Amino acid sequence: MDDHVAPDGFIEELDVTEIMNMIPHRYPFLFLDSMRNIVPGERAVGIKNVTVNENFFQGHFPGQPIMPGVIMVEAMAQTAGVTVIAGHPRKENSKDPMVYFMTIDSARFRKPVVPGDVLELHVEKVRSRGNVWKFKGEAIVSGVLKAEAVFSAMIVEQ
Secondary structure, eight states, X not given: OGGGBOTTSOEEEEEHHHHHTTSOOOTTSOOOSEEEEEETTTEEEEEEXXXXXXXXXXXXXXXXXXXXXXXXXXXXXXXXXXXXXHTSOOOTTOOOOEEEEEEEEEEEEOSOOOTTOEEEEEEEEEEEETTEEXXXXXXXXXXXXXXXXXXXXXXXXX
């Protein structure tokens, strides 16, 4: 990650390996392929390349695959989690903190996301108090808003 970090803390991009070093999610529950434009602790854009072989398409819906809205919200939350962890001070010989979902508010699902879409997950901090963070997220494909939500999470030291 250090190769991508500017002196002001801005991170231009993270690949999936770097993301997996920051959050514990793994296939089939890791919904980020990369991230870009990361201002640690403030905002970022996650990228999910939606493919027809995603395991959730087997049942949602056969013959007309549509990405479940809750998966889009989870992908937003994973993007926010990496954004928080990227700005979290690391102690020597300690594990990264865990990020736990607390609330989902104002979720709106506007248009379907289908195989072949490149889902951009724009997240921005609304506020943070102590170890609780609140974010606004938008799921966008080719400039079109597909879903949005406000959600909060708790950061827990391991």
